[in-house]
Amino acid sequence: MHRRFQRFFTSLKEHGCVSYAKIATASGFCDVDLLLIKATAPDDLPLPERYVHELLKIFSISPCSFRSFSLSFTRRFRSTHCWRVALKCLLLVHRLLRSLPNDSPLRSELLWNRSARLLSLNPCHFRDASSSASEDYTSFIRAYAGLLDEALNIFSIETILSEDGELPENLSDRMREVGKLLEILPQLQSLIDRVMDCRPIGSAARSFIIKSTMKHIIRDSFICYTTFRRDIVVLLENLFHMPHRNCISAFGIYKKAALQAQQLSEFYDWCKARDLCGPYEYPFIDRIPHIQIQALESFLDGMWQLTDQSPSSSSSTASPSSSIARSRSSLTEDDGEFMPKGDVNLVSMQWEKFEDNALVVKSEEDEREPLIKLEDGEKAIGWEWEALLEASINLSPMNQQQTFEEAREDQSGKEKEWQLQIHNNPGSHNPFY
Structure with missing residues (x-):
């Protein structure tokens, strides 16, 4: 009885807000808040496209409307207990973020609301109270909110390559660009994981508006995976130019990509079985064989063993300084004062200082050197998997x-x-x- 009364009260409240917005806009008064309420009506119809275009037009005319929209969205999403209203709120923000540039003020305003704890998308505290299968709809809304929160963290998922798809010729500039890839690719992998978490279950999988929302989510995942697949090839081509620490990070990304490709293929098969998108729209999933992972791992372990031999060689080079230090102990004590035998003390001090400096410089150079030294004109791109094996x-x-x-x-x-x-x-x- 309590659940029925709660569902009735939630439906009455949401329909009352939409009716008030329609009456206010019919009288000639219209603002961003009323447009948001009309766009998120609690019905089973998809999000109307005209509201998206109207909001984009308002944003182009009045830049200060970004803050009013972010506050209206925060208030609307936080106060509702209807899964239809919450879903349309998230889908409206998703459509606006995809239509606007990456450095738009809307993203900054949403991040400010999140930092001020006015908006919480991950974890999302939404709970549905308007349907009998509230758990199914609640889990989907929370997964979708986590996906948008992850998308807000990535300011730009565009490739850092030039228009011709090549990195700079200079090795230092190329390693700087590859370092950016090491930061972007894990974010893309996390975003793809969030997409796979949005799989609806139970009654939510049969809803028409949830299916239309899944089409937008899946099409955005196509762009993310295509970008990731292109950038990880560039990362592997420059793997042997990087230091050992970056090689380990790149290997972790590549190892996770092998597991993620299997999961993403199963997720796309599930989407194809429900006709969420056309079969021709899905990208080709590159399966990474397990033998490649083993070969790359054993190769990196072997190079780590080779680099471990450098401390032993440096200790052997330090033996002259230790022998001279032992010669310093051959001092004689006479009348409370230490007298050196000849000029051994002066020579040993200068030689030991020079040797220590040489060791420090050598260790710094070893740290800066790449994992594999290539000859002049030789590139790591030509290394095939047969040679690596x-x-x-x-x-x-x-x-x-x-x-x-x-x-x-x-x-x-x-x-x-x-x-x-x-x-x-x-x-x-x-x-x-």
Whole structure:
């Protein structure tokens, strides 16, 4: 009985707000707040396109209307308990953010409302009270709100490449652009995860307006995945120019992309089965074989073992300074004063200072050097997966053990052959032969 009364009260409240907005606009008074209320009517019809165009027209005429719209959206979304109203509010903001440029004031105003704790999209505190299957609609609204919150964090998902799709020729500029890719690609992966979380269940999967909303969500995911697939190829082409720390970050992105491709393919198959978009609209999903992940991981582990040998070599170079330091201990004490033997003290101090500085400079240069040093005119782009597999196999511990056993067998064979020659030599039995 309490739920029925709550549903009746929610429906009466929402229809009363829409009726007031229609009467106010019919009398000639119209503002952003009334347009928002009329666009988010609690019915089963999709979001009218004319309200989106009217709001865009108002934004182009009056820039100060961005703040009034963000406040109206925050108030409308926070006070409603009807899933239809909440869904249309989120879809209206989604359409406006896609139609406006990335640096529009609307994004800044929504971020300001979120920082002032006036708007909470993740976590979303919405709870439906207008239907019998409130849990299904509540979960979808919260997932959609989390998707928009993730989209607000990404100011620009456009590619950082030039129009011809190539990076700068200079190595330092190229590594700077690749460093930006290392920041953008994890955000795109998180956004794709949010898209897959928006899969409706139960009664929400059969709703007409939720299906129309899913079409907008899926079409935006096409753009995100196409951008991600293009940028990760650029990241792999410049993998061997980067330092070891960036290589590990890039490998983590590539390893997650292999798992995400399988999940995204299953999600798109689910969408195709429900005719949410045309089959020709879906992009091709690049499946990353597991053997590529293993080859790249073993290769990076092998290069890490090679870079670990640099501290041992630096310690061996520090042996002259330690020997001179030991020569400093050969001082004699005479009448409470330490007297050096000759000029050993002066020479050892200067040599030790120079050696320490050389070690510091060498360690800094090793830190700045890339993972693999290439010859002049040689590029890492030409490395194919066959060469990478061969290199990973050569660097694997099993192959090293096998090589060691083969060397032992060759050595034992040579010893047997030498013993056989001695045994066949007649002079080996008589030392006086």
